[in-house]
Amino acid sequence: MTQGIQNGPRVVALVGPYTSGKTTLLENILYMTETTRRRANGERVFGDDSAEAKSLSMGVDINLASVLYLGDQYIFIDCPGSVEFSQEMRNAVHAADIAVVVAEPEPEKIQALSPLLRDLENDGIPHLLFINKIDHSNVHVRDLAAAVDDVSALPAVLRHIPIRDGGSITGYVDLAHKRAYSYGMDGKSELIDMPATLAEQVKDERFHMLETIADFHDELMEELLEDIDPPCDEVFKDLADDMRQGRIMPILMGCATQGYGLRRLMKALRHEMPGFELASKRMMPTDGESSSAYIFKTRHLPHMGKMSCGRVIKGTISDGLHLGGNKISGLYRLHGTEVKKTALADAGEVVLIPRLDGVRTGETLGGRGAPKPASLQPVYSVSLQVNDRKDEARLSEALSKLLEEDTSYETEHCVDTGQLLLWGQGEIHMRAAMARLREKYGLDVAFGKPRVPYKETIRRSKIQHSRYKKQSGGHGQFGDVIVEIRPQAPGTGFCFSEKVTGGAIPKQYIPSVEAGVKDYLSHGPLGFPVVDVAVELQDGQYHSVDSSDMAFKMAGRMAMVEAMPDCDPILLEPVEKVQVMAPTAHMAKINSLIASRRGQILGFNSRPGWPGWEQIEAEMPSAEIQDMIIELRSLTQGTGTFQHRFDHLTELGGRLKDKVLSERELLAR
Ligand SMILES: Nc1nc2c(ncn2[C@@H]2O[C@H](COP(=O)(O)OP(=O)(O)OP(=O)(O)O)[C@@H](O)[C@H]2O)c(=O)[nH]1
Numbered sequence: 175m176t177q178g179i180q181n182g183p184r185v186v187a188l189v190g191p192y193t194s195g196k197t198t199l200l201e202n203i204l205y206m207t208e209t210t211r212r213r214a215n216g217e218r219v220f221g222d223d224s225a226e227a228k229s230l231s232m233g234v235d236i237n238l239a240s241v242l243y244l245g246d247q248y249i250f251i252d253c254p255g256s257v258e259f260s261q262e263m264r265n266a267v268h269a270a271d272i273a274v275v276v277a278e279p280e281p282e283k284i285q286a287l288s289p290l291l292r293d294l295e296n297d298g299i300p301h302l303l304f305i306n307k308i309d310h311s312n313v314h315v316r317d318l319a320a321a322v323d324d325v326s327a328l329p330a331v332l333r334h335i336p337i338r339d340g341g342s343i344t345g346y347v348d349l350a351h352k353r354a355y356s357y358g359m360d361g362k363s364e365l366i367d368m369p370a371t372l373a374e375q376v377k378d379e380r381f382h383m384l385e386t387i388a389d390f391h392d393e394l395m396e397e398l399l400e401d402i403d404p405p406c407d408e409v410f411k412d413l414a415d416d417m418r419q420g421r422i423m424p425i426l427m428g429c430a431t432q433g434y435g436l437r438r439l440m441k442a443l444r445h446e447m448p449g450f451e452l453a454s455k456r457m458m459p460t461d462g463e464s465s466s467a468y469i470f471k472t473r474h475l476p477h478m479g480k481m482s483c484g485r486v487i488k489g490t491i492s493d494g495l496h497l498g499g500n501k502i503s504g505l506y507r508l509h510g511t512e513v514k515k516t517a518l519a520d521a522g523e524v525v526l527i528p529r530l531d532g533v534r535t536g537e538t539l540g541g542r543g544a545p546k547p548a549s550l551q552p553v554y555s556v557s558l559q560v561n562d563r564k565d566e567a568r569l570s571e572a573l574s575k576l577l578e579e580d581t582s583y584e585t586e587h588c589v590d591t592g593q594l595l596l597w598g599q600g601e602i603h604m605r606a607a608m609a610r611l612r613e614k615y616g617l618d619v620a621f622g623k624p625r626v627p628y629k630e631t632i633r634r635s636k637i638q639h640s641r642y643k644k645q646s647g648g649h650g651q652f653g654d655v656i657v658e659i660r661p662q663a664p665g666t667g668f669c670f671s672e673k674v675t676g677g678a679i680p681k682q683y684i685p686s687v688e689a690g691v692k693d694y695l696s697h698g699p700l701g702f703p704v705v706d707v708a709v710e711l712q713d714g715q716y717h718s719v720d721s722s723d724m725a726f727k728m729a730g731r732m733a734m735v736e737a738m739p740d741c742d743p744i745l746l747e748p749v750e751k752v753q754v755m756a757p758t759a760h761m762a763k764i765n766s767l768i769a770s771r772r773g774q775i776l777g778f779n780s781r782p783g784w785p786g787w788e789q790i791e792a793e794m795p796s797a798e799i800q801d802m803i804i805e806l807r808s809l810t811q812g813t814g815t816f817q818h819r820f821d822h823l824t825e826l827g828g829r830l831k832d833k834v835l836s837e838r839e840l841l842a843r
């Protein structure tokens with residue numbers, strides 16, 4: 175165990191919507207604890223200063239820092255807030271003892287916490303809510319608490335009420351202590367007399383707080399029933415107990431820029447946050463070696479190469495140890511915002527390990543069967559192309575690093591369109607990828623819109639007689655076929671058969687006819703791959719000298735080229751099964767969104783395990799889903815999400831078909 179630290183480090187994840195003030199909060203905790211020397215006030219002193227973060231002016235990556243506070247070590251994991259980077263947050267929170275949800279006070283912003291809180295509740299991660307930017311708001315504390323109650327399945331317990339003077343916040347009342355404090359410079363608060371104007375409100379809110387936790391404490395319940403004001407010690411003990419068990423969500427408040435409420439937050443963490451047992455249970459592998467660590471973050475650094483950040487779940491990890499098929503060569507620990515080499519690390523500690531080849535974020539080093547944080551399904555894609563073909567190998571190397579760093583990216587080689595696709599969580603996620611590929615890896619790469627993998631089929635059958643014949647000097651080419659082309663049931667694919675009799679075409683040439691037919695199918699009369707077609711070779715002729723595999727392949731292809739335009743070709747577009755999820759209040763808007771994007775609603779359900787949420791099952795064309803997440807988020811305050819998978823192909827006609835065909839023509843030119 176680290177010298178001077180009584181207990182193992184406590185790991186605190188800072189989470190919450192983007193720009194709610196998480197990084198500012200951490201920067202000012204670092205300043206307050208004298209970990210750094212400069213106060214942060216919008217101007218960064220450390221952290222996620224990547225080019226991507228700067229260009230997008232938001233956190234795109236986690237920041238790590240360790241702090242010593244009253245003899246204990248705290249490791250803070252500051253997570254990016256944007257939903258598009260929430261995989262980073264999920265991976266990190268899985269390793270944490272507690273999540274501090276940093277949010278702004280406006281009720282509509284509180285509503286947007288719903289998906290985050292559901293995730294924390296469902297994953298059993300103890301959390302408290304820190305209402306930040308109270309300097310900026312005049313929301314009444316009761317309205318705020320009511321808005322929180324609406325989105326939290328755990329009972330929310332308001333711990334403070336703000337003291338206002340005119341338009342500004344000057345201090346707070348601690349409801350457990352029944353004491354009033356004024357905020358001083360650097361967040362140091364001073365005990366003051368309870369403002370008479372707040373007496374009634376304090377009484378009501380304190381009662382409300384006690385009533386909420388009395389459900390878990392019989393003695394407290396009895397005291398309340400008998401109108402006895404419980405002693406502060408007992409209240410603190412009960413509150414700490416409930417927090418440690420993850421039974422309640424306390425609400426604290428403050429102002430990160432001024433340092434208000436930061437000491438209170440640190441004290442709450444010191445006295446009330448759970449120990450390592452809960453997180454270790456969550457991460458524990460069912461099988462494996464005597465030491466293991468959960469990797470919650472991977473970064474490729476310019477000079478050090480790959481660096482994995484992990485939390486030791488059990489045993490000791492030492493430099494030189496062989497673990498999970500890797501040799502630990504170099505082990506680092508956090509000191510403030512720096513990393514320092516260490517020889518070993520015990521269970522509960524956060525370590526940085528270089529060059530763990532083949533180990534991805536979310537995996538457990540030295541263990542098997544450990545639960546993993548849930549993975550987000552990609553909802554948005556772009557096509558990627560290097561401007562110089564020589565860079566293709568470098569692009570695939572950079573992409574594999576990108577995917578190791580952020581597991582919510584995926585790549586796909588689309589066979590039909592020939593495009594390389596990068597999948598992720600939205601437009602900003604893609605812009606962050608672009609910035610990384612261009613700036614970090616120096617790649618000249620173009621991003622574009624993915625093409626929809628349209629297909630085509632036919633409606634009508636035709637019998638076609640085609641002859642491929644060439645006579646040029648000595649040896650010629652001869653292949654003659656009669657084929658019947660027929661439409662097939664949707665989803666059947668391609669089927670080839672033959673009923674040639676009497677050796678009209680020798681057996682050895684028949685596979686060549688099939689090869690010629692198949693060769694044609696990648697590009698039908700409308701310009702797209704052909705599906706659901708049966709071709710039967712019925713008859714033909716051959717020439718003992720001029721016939722060859724090549725000649726029959728050409729004849730097979732020719733028959734298709736000549737016949738297919740007469741078979742009433744139709745355009746098929748891919749349709750996906752979609753499940754759109756959002757809080758119930760947004761469902762009417764989502765209905766119209768689905769209808770406006772040619773979707774067909776199949777049914778509504780409440781979302782299992784997500785009170786207050788619904789999910790709509792629908793079928794929607796792939797073309798309409800491509801950028802749907804952007805509109806869905808804007809209609810649902812960022813809360814809506816969806817899952818999708820290919821279902822079937824359906825005919826596309828009318829003006830949309832004409833548009834697809836004319837775009838196809840332009841592309842072919
Ligand atoms: N008025 C006021 N502004 C604040 C407070 N805390 C943070 N801010 C400002 O809010 C903006 C966003 O702060 P950040 O700390 O970057 O927010 P974040 O939560 O880390 O954002 P992401 O990393 O993008 O999710 C900055 O301009 C801060 O100066 C506060 O308590 N009061």
Ligand SMILES: [Mg+2]
Nearest residue numbers: 196197233254
């Ligand atoms: Mg941030």
